Amino acid sequence: MFKWFGLVNFVPYTKVDGFAEHLRDGRIMGSRCRGCGAVTFPPRSDCSACLDGNFEFIEYSGRSTLQTYTRIEAAPTGFENHAPYIVGVVDLEEGGRALAWFGDTVREEDIEIDMDLQLVPRMSEEEEAIRVYYSLERPGTQWVKTLGSA
């Protein structure tokens, strides 16, 4: 159900669509190639190193450090009501990077490049539409099952 992923979703179908179900259940998953063991995040089904098409999901801790960030003032379609919002790119402890919004546990004035952060699963249910994503939070922040009323 990859159509759940993102505040706006452009790509409903992918071979790694199980990623969104894991995210709904509070797990952030990378992928490991069954052929050569290469680990990637974001996950991918096909290994460009050994060309194997078999992969398994592996759980990531979410521990990460901030590579860079920006506060977006001029927003594209679908995000007009959210602007301004702060996007960051983090280096994940297990390898790879993630791009996400900062959540409520980090104040803008406290944001510094190279700071430790926690990539935390997020889920919201509105009128039966499930949205799953992740956000950048203070280290130690726990996943909560839903935002708003459960």
Add this chain to the structure above:
Amino acid sequence: MRVGIIGIGHGVFGRRSDATVQELAFEAFRAAIQDAGLQPGDVDASVIGAVPEYHKQRSLAGVVQEYLGLLPRPTWLTEAACASGSAAIRSGWLAIRAGVHDVVAVIGCQKMTELDTSEILALMGRVGEVQWESGFGTTFPAYYAMLARRHMHEFGTTKDQLAAVAVKNHHYGARNPYALFRKEITVEKARQSDPVATPFHVYDCCANADGAACVILASEERARELSASPVWLSGMGCATASMSVLRRASLVGLPSAVTAASEAYDMAGVDAADIKVAEVHDCFTIAEILAYEDLGFCPRGEGGPFVAEGRTYIGGDLPVNVDGGLKAKGHPIGATGVSMTYEIVKQLRGAAEDRQVPGADVGLTHNVGGIGQYCFVQILTRD
């Protein structure tokens, strides 16, 4: 076999509500054919550089070919985002090197103002990788802003240094009759403009525009027959980097630019110290600073002081974007790469008038597509 440029043409960049995209293409083509002293019938084929999703007209190459009166000769479109123009030149160069065509017209053309604001805002939300990034509302300025933020963190690059790029390019844009913005600005004005994506303000960003540029390429033999002063495509580098910034080892440069530059320098048998004038892809102010470093004009991390000290003005170490760059000319994305080559040919001919770089005999263009997904570097020389 070398490939020479024997004709160049350029239209006015800006909001061209007066013209269709094929009419814009015609302006540049006519000027280039006349500059070369040819007739349309002398052209064996054309390559069109454009990004299709901005135009209502689908399959643009055939439409342009018909309007230029080049039927039934072959034409095709090249797309490499904002580097589509340089991709078209490379495609024409390949066709001549392959011995298939002798004279090729390369036309970069783009009409970006056909779309209304809502369509542009929708497109703006899909500039990154749509699977993992666009769902977080990323934008084109936001990506370069994040590269800027990292550069500032690692090397102490300042917002004043970013603004210095805009000030320089507006200084030269004010002297270019084809530029969209023909007025000088100050660092203060740039710093006070509206925020777009921190640390960028409006003046850190180039503007969408309509426009076209054309170069006529010829085989070495035909170039010598047809032109008294051909300019040679002596080094042609091209490389690709990951679509997603999530998969880049470093965010303080564009790896595609480093690779493309090295390939172009090797092919031409020159290095950065030989370049007398350069056109680089300043879609955002940081992009020009990254270009200095990726191309070896200055050491990594020193691009900020390099521009702020005035070393890329005419009279400095290496004049860059003395036609105003994307920043002041405007950025019709399919036309930009061809416009860069146009300017370097003009400089190497010694015909750039009050913007002439003295002694310009080796020039460089650096045209980037997307957030560095594509990079094309050309080294141009004269006899």
